[in-house]
Amino acid sequence: MNALLVSPIILPLITAAITLGFRNYPARSNLISLLGSLLQLLACAMLFIQVIEKGIQVVQVGNWPAPFGITLAADHLSAILLLVTAILGFAVTLYSRAEIDTELLRSGYHPLLNILLAGVCGAFLTGDLFNLYVWFEVMLMASFGLLVLPQEKKQFDGGVKYVMINLFSTLLFITGIGLLYGSTGTLNLADLHLAIQEMNSPGLLAAIAAIFLTAFGIKAGMFPLFFWLPVSYPTPPVAISAILAGLLTKVGVYALIRLFTLVFIFNLSYTHGLLLVGAVATMISGVLGAAAYEEFRRILSFHIISQVGYMILGLALFTPLALAGAVFYLLHHMIVKANLFLISGIAARISGSFELKELGGLYKSHYFLALLFFIPAFSLAGFPPFSGFWAKLILVRAGLEVQAYGAATAAVIVGLLTTYSMTKIWKEAFWKPSPREKDEREKGRAVEAPNIWMLLPVSLLAGLTLLIGLVPSPFLAVAEKAAHELTHPEIYVNAVLGAK
Amino acid sequence: METVLAFLCGIIAAASIYLMLSGNLIRFIFGLVLATNAVNLLIFVSGRLFPTRPPLIAEGAKVATKPLANALPQALILTAIVIGFALLSFVFILFYRTYQCLQTVDTESMRVAEPPEEEENTAKDPGSTSSAQEEAK
Numbered sequence: 001m002n003a004l005l006v007s008p009i010i011l012p013l014i015t016a017a018i019t020l021g022f023r024n025y026p027a028r029s030n031l032i033s034l035l036g037s038l039l040q041l042l043a044c045a046m047l048f049i050q051v052i053e054k055g056i057q058v059v060q061v062g063n064w065p066a067p068f069g070i071t072l073a074a075d076h077l078s079a080i081l082l083l084v085t086a087i088l089g090f091a092v093t094l095y096s097r098a099e100i101d102t103e104l105l106r107s108g109y110h111p112l113l114n115i116l117l118a119g120v121c122g123a124f125l126t127g128d129l130f131n132l133y134v135w136f137e138v139m140l141m142a143s144f145g146l147l148v149l150p151q152e153k154k155q156f157d158g159g160v161k162y163v164m165i166n167l168f169s170t171l172l173f174i175t176g177i178g179l180l181y182g183s184t185g186t187l188n189l190a191d192l193h194l195a196i197q198e199m200n201s202p203g204l205l206a207a208i209a210a211i212f213l214t215a216f217g218i219k220a221g222m223f224p225l226f227f228w229l230p231v232s233y234p235t236p237p238v239a240i241s242a243i244l245a246g247l248l249t250k251v252g253v254y255a256l257i258r259l260f261t262l263v264f265i266f267n268l269s270y271t272h273g274l275l276l277v278g279a280v281a282t283m284i285s286g287v288l289g290a291a292a293y294e295e296f297r298r299i300l301s302f303h304i305i306s307q308v309g310y311m312i313l314g315l316a317l318f319t320p321l322a323l324a325g326a327v328f329y330l331l332h333h334m335i336v337k338a339n340l341f342l343i344s345g346i347a348a349r350i351s352g353s354f355e356l357k358e359l360g361g362l363y364k365s366h367y368f369l370a371l372l373f374f375i376p377a378f379s380l381a382g383f384p385p386f387s388g389f390w391a392k393l394i395l396v397r398a399g400l401e402v403q404a405y406g407a408a409t410a411a412v413i414v415g416l417l418t419t420y421s422m423t424k425i426w427k428e429a430f431w432k433p434s435p436r437e438k439d440e441r442e443k444g445r446a447v448e449a450p451n452i453w454m455l456l457p458v459s460l461l462a463g464l465t466l467l468i469g470l471v472p473s474p475f476l477a478v479a480e481k482a483a484h485e486l487t488h489p490e491i492y493v494n495a496v497l498g499a500k
Numbered sequence: 501m502e503t504v505l506a507f508l509c510g511i512i513a514a515a516s517i518y519l520m521l522s523g524n525l526i527r528f529i530f531g532l533v534l535a536t537n538a539v540n541l542l543i544f545v546s547g548r549l550f551p552t553r554p555p556l557i558a559e560g561a562k563v564a565t566k567p568l569a570n571a572l573p574q575a576l577i578l579t580a581i582v583i584g585f586a587l588l589s590f591v592f593i594l595f596y597r598t599y600q601c602l603q604t605v606d607t608e609s610m611r612v613a614e615p616p617e618e619e620e621n622t623a624k625d626p627g628s629t630s631s632a633q634e635e636a637k
Contacts, residue, residue, distance in 0.1 A: 130576060137583050144590060148597075156598040158613035163594060164528060167587060168520070171535050174580055175542060181573070182546025231613050293615060 004050060005059045005072050007043040008082050008121040011036060012089070016114035026105045030097050033110040037086070037093040040117065044079075044086035051079040052478065056485070056495035058127070066497045067191040071127035073496055076482035077327055078124045081254060084334045085124070085247060087464070089117045091457035092243045095342055098453035099239050099349075104149055112149070113243065116142035120247050124254060127496055129177055129187045132255065136173065136219075140166055143248060146240045147232060155235045162232035165225075169218035176211040183208070190496035192263045193489050202267060209264040209271050213256070213278075220252030222312060223281035226305045230289065233304070234297035234354070238345025241297060245304055246338030250330060253311045257326065260315060261486040268318060275316035280410045283309030287417040296344040296354040296429070299421050300337070303380060306414055307333050313407055314395055322398035323483035325391060328476060332387040332468060336376040339461035343373050346450045346458065347429055356425065361434025369450065370430050375462040377426065379469060381419040387468035390476065505545045512538040525595045525605040532591065536584040540577045547573030 015036025022029040051057055051074050059072045074082070093113070100109050119139030126132050144166075148159040181187055183204060184195040199205060218225045229249070233241050256275075264271050286306030290299045311333070314326025344354060346369055351359045363370045379386030392415055399408030468475050485491050512534050519531030547570040555568040599605055602612065 130579070134579065134583070137587070141586065141590065144594070148594060151597065151601075153601050154613040156594070156601050156612075157610045159594060160525070160598050160607070160610065161613075163591060164520075167532060167591070168535075170587075171539055175539050177576075178539065178543035178546045178573075181543070181576070182548075235613050295615065298615065 002057055002059045004043065004047050005057050005074055005125065006061075008040060008047065008086070009118050009125065011040045011043055012114040012118040012121065015040075016111040016118070019110035019114065020108065023106055023108055023111070026102045029105055029110050033093050033096075033114065034090075036114060037090040037117075041086040041090050044082045044121075047074060048079045048083045051076060052481075056492060058495050067186055067188045070131050071188060071190070071496050072125045073127040073190075073492070074125055075485045075492055075495075076478060077254070077257065077486065080327065080331055080478060080482060081124045081250070081334075082121055084331055085117065085120050087461075088243060088246045088334060088338050089113075091338065091342070091461055092239050092246075094453055094457040094460075095242070095345075096239045098451035099237055099345060104237070107149055108145070109149060112142045112145045113240075116146065116243065116247070120251055123251050127189050129180065129189060129192065133170075133174055133177060136170065136251070136255075139248070139251065140170065143244055146244070147236050149240070150237060152235075158232035158235035161228050165218055165228040169215045169225075172211055172215035172218075176208055176215060179204075179208045179211070188496070189258065189262055190493040193493050194497075196263055196266060205264070206267060206270055209260075209267075210274070212259055212264070213271070213274065216252045216256045216259070217278065218252075219249065220256060220308050220312070221249045221282075221286075221305045222252075222278050222308060223285050223305075226282070226286070229305060230293075230298050230301040233301040234295060238297075238341060238348070242338045242341035242345070245300065245341050246334045249304055249308055250311075250334055253308055253315075253330065256312065257315050257323075257486065261318075261323070262489050262492060265489070272316050272318050275312055276404070276407060279309045279312035279316050280407055281309075282306065282312065283410055283414040287414045287421070290421045291417060291424075294356045294428075296347065296356060296359070296425065297341065299425060300340050300344060303418065303421070304337060306418065307337070307380070309414070310392070310395055310411065313411065314398065317395075317398050317402055317404060317407070318487075319398055319402055320480070320483045320487045321394060321401065323486050324476070324479040325394035325398050327479040327482045327486075328394060329391040331475060331479065332379065332391045332465070335461050335464050335468075336379050336388065339376045339458055339465070340373075340380065342454070342458050342461070343369070343376070346454050347373075349450060349454070351429075351434070356428035358435055359429035360432040361430075363430040365434070366450070368455070372455075372458050372462050373426070373430065375465050377422040378419075379465050381422045382415040383419075385469045387465050387472070387475075389469065390472045394476075501549050502545055505541060505549075509538050509542050509545070512541070523607045525599065525607065528607075529588070529591060529595065532588065536580070536588075540580055540584075543573050543577050543580065 015033060018032050019029045022032060056073060056075045060066060061070045061072060116139055119135050119142055122135035123132055123139060126135060144163055147162055148155050183199060184192060186192055186195050221229045233245055260271060283306045286302050286309060290302035293299055311326045311329050314322045314329060347359055347362060348354050353359060379388040382388040382392040396408045396411050399411060516531040516534035516538060519527045553568055555571045557564050602610055
């Protein structure tokens with residue numbers, strides 16, 4: 001049994017258990033959580049290298065042969081996402097040292113964070129549809145807990161809306177599982193790929209595909225199912241917002257990519273046509289929403305939506321190049337988005353607010369922070385030489401190759417509009433003179449300096465963004481390999497079920 | 501039998517969606533309970549219903565000779581029930597705390613986390629939006 005494949009799930013669970021015991025000792029639980037996330041990073045990096053060297057890694061849990069037991073499988077896509085998840089987990093754990101106070105640590109911040117990571121990793125690894133549901137639940141429960149942890153008014157409001165819609169999507173998900181099991185008799189993803197080809201009722205299958213699309217669309221924040229996202233993400237402490245923003249919607253995107261490249265590929269013009277319309281609408285509505293608001297984290301939340309649109313666009317075009325673009329986009333976006341949320345936290349720490357009106361003068365007072373914001377913000381907008389440029393370039397090119405001119409145009413225009421809201425934040429928070437200078441009373445107040453534990457993870461993530469932007473070819477090569485596996489499902493099927 | 505159960509699922513699901521959409525936290529919980537049951541029933545039916553025997557193989561035999569009931573959907577439902585129960589208890593606590601904190605169960609009047617609406621909101625309840633901004637600090 002390949003222990004490496006199980007460790008991304010087991011390690012955070014162990015960390016969660018230990019930190020639960022030490023929750024009344026802030027220093028120790030911080031240290032243990034940091035150690036745990038480092039180990040997790042190491043394990044995911046080793047798994048990544050193993051997948052690059054030897055191809056898809058498979059473990060049959062409990063040694064039950066494939067379609068009967070639960071399979072864990074890591075292909076290139078899973079390996080990339082696991083690595084990025086571990087990096088984000090590490091960065092956010094570092095950041096938590098500066099932001100999460102003793103009160104939150106006592107209420108179980110670290111255990112919840114680690115259970116969330118375990119759930120996300122489990123969802124990326126599993127090769128069984130029902131098991132995917134279970135990991136989704138693990139992840140959701142932890143995120144529910146994290147979202148309302150500080151127990152303030154607005155967190156309850158945001159949390160209630162988040163919980164309601166996510167419970168509904170979960171119910172849809174399991175309805176889909178029930179129907180799919182009823183019509184194929186299997187829940188193993190690789191086995192489903194084979195079983196679905198022998199099914200002879202396209203109408204029922206299309207309905208099941210639509211149910212899954214809705215369920216994962218809610219989780220991913222796809223148009224028109226995204227309204228919960230900008231309400232709930234800006235409410236909790238920044239470290240929590242960052243990990244939710246970096247990971248949760250992306251698990252929805254991952255599930256969409258997995259199911260709509262492996263299982264629901266019988267009627268491409270229907271399913272992927274629907275995805276294409278959804279993707280373009282998601283991109284446009286997200287970016288327009290961002291343009292309308294003046295709150296740092298709300299703008300970023302709307303940008304999650306528009307960026308999810310890009311990833312789904314890659315899936316909808318369904319060519320190897322487009323899928324490589326989607327994978328590259330996931331990789332770039334998770335890092336950049338979590339980083340932007342963390343930076344918004346530093347800006348708020350300095351100025352005491354997330355409202356752009358009340359921010360200002362950061363360029364003058366904190367050059368380094370301005371530089372750190374500049375990298376992910378303009379990477380998000382797609383400026384060369386940052387990582388977002390390559391991601392958008394590939395997707396636009398893939399769109400042009402299959403003559404989806406409308407989608408390609410939308411991608412370019414949405415990129416431009418993203419620049420608009422990023423320059424809005426830049427102008428308001430960094431260039432504008434601080435509103436405080438006008439206020440005589442506030443003038444003498446000492447500005448709270450950003451903590452080293454805040455700057456360290458942000459610099460780390462910004463460095464990674466820069467690295468991906470300047471040396472894109474190795475990352476692109478991995479994304480292309482992932483796309484090759486996604487467009488040739490028989491590779492995955494053979495790895496899981498054994499070559500026949 | 502399957503047709504009857506299918507219609508039953510549909511009726512329960514319709515009732516649950518009605519309850520969930522009525523904009524009241526208490527009704528949402530009842531809707532959630534109903535919806536969970538509708539889905540569990542659906543999985544149960546998806547395993548097919550025959551007048552068969554429990555999935556036990558006779559002593560000494562290696563394979564079953566007579567048709568057996570499908571045990572997998574029941575395992576799935578069991579998992580779903582356990583998870584659903586955990587979620588339900590969490591939702592109870594969350595909604596109760598929300599009620600304590602916001603003094604309402606009406607989802608329409610929960611606007612603390614929403615962006616402030618210019619005229620409407622300031623005219624109606626200036627207190628809640630300004631308190632939201634204060635908390636944001």
